[in-house]
Amino acid sequence: MAIGTLPTTAPAAPLSWRARAREILDRERVLGPLFITPALILIALLVAYPFCMALYFAMSNAFIGRPSHFVGISNFVRLWDADAFRQTFQNAFVFTGISVAFKLVLGIALALLLNQQLWFKRIIRGSVLLPWVIPTALSTLGWWWMFNSLYSVVNWTGISLGLMDPPGPNWLGQKYYAMAAVITVNIWRGLPFFAITILAGLVAIPKELYEAAQADGAGPWARFWFVTLPMLKPVLAVVVLFSTIFTFSDFNIVYVLTHGGPINATHLFATYSRMIGLESGRIGEGAAVSLYLFPLLVFVVWAQLRFVRRQAY
Amino acid sequence: MAVTRRRFLGTTTLGLAGIVATRTAPAVGQTREISYLCWNNFAPASDKKLSEIGQRFTKDTGIKLKIDHISHMGPQQAKYASEVQTQAGHDLVEMRMHFPWLYEPQLVDVSDVVTELEKKYGKAISSSYEGAHVNGVWRAVPQYHGMFMAAYREDLFKKASLKVPDTWEDLYAVGKELKKMGNPVGIPISQNYDSISTAGPVLWSFGGMEVDKDGKTVKINSPGTVQTIEWYKKMFKDCMEPEVLSWSDASNNESLQQGKAGWIHNPVSAYIVAKQRKLVTADGINHHRSLGGPAGRFETDTPRHIGIWKFSKNVDASKEWIRYLLGKREVYDEYIMAGDAFNLPAYDKLQDHPVLRTDPKFAALKGEGVQYHTYGWPAPPSDKVQLITNAYILPNMIAKAVTGTATKDAIAWAETEMKKIMAG
Numbered sequence: 001m002a003i004g005t006l007p008t009t010a011p012a013a014p015l016s017w018r019a020r021a022r023e024i025l026d027r028e029r030v031l032g033p034l035f036i037t038p039a040l041i042l043i044a045l046l047v048a049y050p051f052c053m054a055l056y057f058a059m060s061n062a063f064i065g066r067p068s069h070f071v072g073i074s075n076f077v078r079l080w081d082a083d084a085f086r087q088t089f090q091n092a093f094v095f096t097g098i099s100v101a102f103k104l105v106l107g108i109a110l111a112l113l114l115n116q117q118l119w120f121k122r123i124i125r126g127s128v129l130l131p132w133v134i135p136t137a138l139s140t141l142g143w144w145w146m147f148n149s150l151y152s153v154v155n156w157t158g159i160s161l162g163l164m165d166p167p168g169p170n171w172l173g174q175k176y177y178a179m180a181a182v183i184t185v186n187i188w189r190g191l192p193f194f195a196i197t198i199l200a201g202l203v204a205i206p207k208e209l210y211e212a213a214q215a216d217g218a219g220p221w222a223r224f225w226f227v228t229l230p231m232l233k234p235v236l237a238v239v240v241l242f243s244t245i246f247t248f249s250d251f252n253i254v255y256v257l258t259h260g261g262p263i264n265a266t267h268l269f270a271t272y273s274r275m276i277g278l279e280s281g282r283i284g285e286g287a288a289v290s291l292y293l294f295p296l297l298v299f300v301v302w303a304q305l306r307f308v309r310r311q312a313y
Numbered sequence: 314m315a316v317t318r319r320r321f322l323g324t325t326t327l328g329l330a331g332i333v334a335t336r337t338a339p340a341v342g343q344t345r346e347i348s349y350l351c352w353n354n355f356a357p358a359s360d361k362k363l364s365e366i367g368q369r370f371t372k373d374t375g376i377k378l379k380i381d382h383i384s385h386m387g388p389q390q391a392k393y394a395s396e397v398q399t400q401a402g403h404d405l406v407e408m409r410m411h412f413p414w415l416y417e418p419q420l421v422d423v424s425d426v427v428t429e430l431e432k433k434y435g436k437a438i439s440s441s442y443e444g445a446h447v448n449g450v451w452r453a454v455p456q457y458h459g460m461f462m463a464a465y466r467e468d469l470f471k472k473a474s475l476k477v478p479d480t481w482e483d484l485y486a487v488g489k490e491l492k493k494m495g496n497p498v499g500i501p502i503s504q505n506y507d508s509i510s511t512a513g514p515v516l517w518s519f520g521g522m523e524v525d526k527d528g529k530t531v532k533i534n535s536p537g538t539v540q541t542i543e544w545y546k547k548m549f550k551d552c553m554e555p556e557v558l559s560w561s562d563a564s565n566n567e568s569l570q571q572g573k574a575g576w577i578h579n580p581v582s583a584y585i586v587a588k589q590r591k592l593v594t595a596d597g598i599n600h601h602r603s604l605g606g607p608a609g610r611f612e613t614d615t616p617r618h619i620g621i622w623k624f625s626k627n628v629d630a631s632k633e634w635i636r637y638l639l640g641k642r643e644v645y646d647e648y649i650m651a652g653d654a655f656n657l658p659a660y661d662k663l664q665d666h667p668v669l670r671t672d673p674k675f676a677a678l679k680g681e682g683v684q685y686h687t688y689g690w691p692a693p694p695s696d697k698v699q700l701i702t703n704a705y706i707l708p709n710m711i712a713k714a715v716t717g718t719a720t721k722d723a724i725a726w727a728e729t730e731m732k733k734i735m736a737g
């Protein structure tokens with residue numbers, strides 16, 4: 001008995017919208033951009049847009065709440081005319097150069113120390129991070145008390161130990177001391193970042209390299225110079241790169257400790273920009289101050305990233 | 314009438330469309346709400362009183378009032394700038410000194426409110442006029458003021474039989490003795506506003522000025538400035554300690570309160586705080602009339618005003634709040650009394666206010682024979698004049714001179730910097 005024949009091709013049942021969506025999402029070309037889009041939107045809104053606004057402001061005569069006009073690079077030219085800005089420019093390089101150099105040397109030393117087998121290693125490693133974790137404005141306020149002319153615990157200790165003549169250095173009122181004070185606080189704050197990142201690099205160096213060096217008769221100094229340091233170079237380059245950018249754009253420490261004084265001796269781009277842009281309403285000039293170093297920093301980033309890539313491949 | 318589903322949907326859709334099109338909520342059910350941004354007053358009881366008055370205002374008028382506080386100076390400026398740039402934020406803002414000049418195009422004309430208040434209380438005081446009357450229009454309503462004056466350790470003066478100074482030169486004579494006693498004079502010479510608040514009156518008293526009243530001509534290079542710098546030099550050497558070069562706005566207060574400084578130039582807040590915290594120095598602190606010089610007796614005043622942003626959608630309700638707080642005599646009195654003489658009335662007829670009689674140490678606040686002005690006087694506080702102030706050129710000129718730069722070089726530096734700003 002013929003029971004009939006099955007049709008060889010059944011008419012395709014229409015896919016449900018869910019199935020269709022699933023099929024589309026399975027395509028890499030769709031899913032990839034979809035995942036990236038939220039991040040792109042965030043970058044566009046929170047980074048690209050403010051940056052473009054800053055660029056526009058820097059090339060305009062923008063004043064808070066008033067219509068602005070394009071003025072080309074005249075803000076940048078006029079700024080260079082101001083004594084306080086030239087001082088700020090010099091301060092930024094002195095502050096960044098000395099701070100980063102100290103943080104690098106001390107950071108390597110601290111990382112080497114933390115890499116040893118120590119008692120309470122975890123607690124010590126955790127507490128080293130404290131300066132990095134505490135909000136900068138708050139910790140700087142503590143330093144302000146320590147350097148304050150009326151309550152200075154630094155001077156009190158120095159005088160008590162016979163290391164200083166009373167009343168002790170005028171930490172925040174004399175230009176070299178004030179610069180030393182802001183640099184000290186910056187080093188104190190930035191050191192954990194260096195130490196912990198370098199420590200991560202140290203831990204990743206294969207033990208065999210040290211064993212081989214030791215077998216070849218290398219002492220501790222030679223092992224550090226010919227094994228540790230070369231292996232750390234990529235990490236150091238990235239840390240220095242980040243720290244240079246962060247230190248150049250530091251604000252809190254100077255704002256809380258010296259307000260840019262005495263006689264503008266500790267102003268940095270961020271504090272000077274705030275004074276011009278927000279306190280005096282000249283947004284255009286304020287933006288120009290903060291963007292002054294942009295070309296230089298771009299070059300630093302490019303050069304260091306190039307160096308890192310060469311080291312890596 | 315029964316409301317069918319179709320009828321309900323139709324009506325609400327039409328209503329919503331209307332609201333969206335006109336961007337206005339229907340009058341029925343609309344609650345008027347305003348927000349007011351002010352600073353954390355140095356007299357905290359004043360903020361508490363403001364909140365109380367605000368609640369009564371809401372009860373009496375049905376207008377909801379939200380009061381926000383922000384810390385002094387720095388954050389305030391950043392907040393104002395962001396509100397103006399984004400055209401969003403509070404309806405009313407408390408403004409200090411010359412802020413209405415900076416934000417002139419963004420502030421509602423409040424001349425009508427000020428006229429009413431002036432009819433009732435007399436003219437607004439000169440410093441309020443200088444700060445809030447911008448190019449012929451009141452851009453903010455004078456609220457209160459607090460002036461600088463002389464605060465000193467009366468107990469130490471009596472102990473050493475020192476005469477209360479009447480001029481800046483007298484202060485030098487007294488200051489030398491105070492320094493010998495270990496209680497130096499405390500006048501900041503640093504990048505803060507108190508430094509300008511003292512340098513201004515000293516400069517004016519010696520006949521000097523930064524910029525002429527035309528608002529354009531830089532006049533810092535004058536015999537008055539030379540006298541001012543020479544006075545500062547000898548004060549720095551013989552009556553003060555180098556720490557004044559590092560001081561913040563609070564340092565002179567603390568130095569007097571902690572028993573170090575024997576004389577400071579400051580508003581009455583140093584004494585008020587010492588009294589509130591029951592410090593041992595509180596009883597010994599007193600005030601005396603501001604000091605004079607060859608050209609007269611001048612003082613820095615710090616008037617405060619209330620402005621309304623133009624982007625506010627509640628201008629009328631905002632004006633109603635100002636009228637409630639400042640226009641009702643009993644409310645204004647209540648508010649002023651809560652400020653413990655740190656906030657004084659900003660109108661002529663109220664100058665002899667009962668708050669001055671709440672403590673005998675407030676007597677000097679009457680300020681008889683003293684001219685009160687804001688920074689940069691006699692120039693109108695244009696944006697350029699304010700940049701000169703905010704760049705701390707005046708205290709930096711003095712700091713340079715007292716730390717070794719020749720007087721004429723320090724003045725030449727200041728003149729060059731001021732001229733660059735005026736030309737920019």
